[in-house]
Amino acid sequence: MSISEVKYVEKLRNSGLRPTKQRIKICEVLFNREKTFHFSISDLTKILQNQHNLKISLATVYNTIHAFQKKGYLKEINIGNDMSYFDTNTSSHHHFYDQQTKELIDINSQEVEIKKSPTPPSGKKVDDIEVTFRISKKN
Amino acid sequence: MSISEVKYVEKLRNSGLRPTKQRIKICEVLFNREKTFHFSISDLTKILQNQHNLKISLATVYNTIHAFQKKGYLKEINIGNDMSYFDTNTSSHHHFYDQQTKELIDINSQEVEIKKSPTPPSGKKVDDIEVTFRISKKN
DNA sequence: ACTATAGTTTAGAATTATTATAAAGTATGT
DNA sequence: ACATACTTTATAATAATTCTAAACTATAGT
Numbered sequence: 001m002s003i004s005e006v007k008y009v010e011k012l013r014n015s016g017l018r019p020t021k022q023r024i025k026i027c028e029v030l031f032n033r034e035k036t037f038h039f040s041i042s043d044l045t046k047i048l049q050n051q052h053n054l055k056i057s058l059a060t061v062y063n064t065i066h067a068f069q070k071k072g073y074l075k076e077i078n079i080g081n082d083m084s085y086f087d088t089n090t091s092s093h094h095h096f097y098d099q100q101t102k103e104l105i106d107i108n109s110q111e112v113e114i115k116k117s118p119t120p121p122s123g124k125k126v127d128d129i130e131v132t133f134r135i136s137k138k139n
Numbered sequence: 140m141s142i143s144e145v146k147y148v149e150k151l152r153n154s155g156l157r158p159t160k161q162r163i164k165i166c167e168v169l170f171n172r173e174k175t176f177h178f179s180i181s182d183l184t185k186i187l188q189n190q191h192n193l194k195i196s197l198a199t200v201y202n203t204i205h206a207f208q209k210k211g212y213l214k215e216i217n218i219g220n221d222m223s224y225f226d227t228n229t230s231s232h233h234h235f236y237d238q239q240t241k242e243l244i245d246i247n248s249q250e251v252e253i254k255k256s257p258t259p260p261s262g263k264k265v266d267d268i269e270v271t272f273r274i275s276k277k278n
Numbered sequence: 279a280c281t282a283t284a285g286t287t288t289a290g291a292a293t294t295a296t297t298a299t300a301a302a303g304t305a306t307g308t
Numbered sequence: 309a310c311a312t313a314c315t316t317t318a319t320a321a322t323a324a325t326t327c328t329a330a331a332c333t334a335t336a337g338t
Binding site for chain 3 (some may be wrong): 327329332335
Binding site for chain 4 (some may be wrong): 083
């Protein structure tokens, strides 16, 4: 077992998730990266099956990604409403989104500063602030 | 024909859309309001069929809402990714969103001020900025 | 190691939102 | 009133996601 596999076995166990072959490989694909990573379930499934020769069903990818999201290892991005996207960058951060090309670009949290915020409805607290900059080709 | 119907017949004609019974009624349901209105296609369809006894198919609601969106009478809201929501407030504005209750609350544009914005990728311009404040019940 | 058990994976079916199709219906200019 | 182009409609098709129940597997206890 590789050093990275050992790491993820531990991570999974600590989360109360059994370290199965499928989950370990998903961890490697998602988290063994320099940069953060955005993906759709179908993209990820193709990567696992084609680039890593893993036998995995679509349902397992859904199950695992939702489990990781619940544990806070992934953040769901709500942009466009055709399908779900997830991001390995779970910290509060923002996006450029080009609706024409469907391109999504991360923006560091410190690149955006909000001077004035509204007071939340009574009994409610703000958990996260997400800013989307919709962009398009300059004429 | 009521005064409000006449108004919408004109509005539709001016948009190059024929004023059909279905489109006029959709206009009345959406735009005869004090406050702005958020809705999903299925919500709107139920309102039209049950509260207004209009014989209308789901496909027509989709067609009409998309036509209105294209004309700039409605704005699509990208929150959650289960289904599309639309807003009669088409000006640039922001939202509180409670993921638990799925409640969506408009925030006036002037309630939010952004001090620092990132520079868009080269060749691209920013069309719109949308801020979502995710909220939840205070403990 | 062996077993029982609870947690996982899987293929396929079911569900849900949305879009496409093509036939019947309707608004509009002449 | 007529022709035509635009609309509506029921239904089928598509696509993302969730459900189901059976087969599989990690793990704790022996």
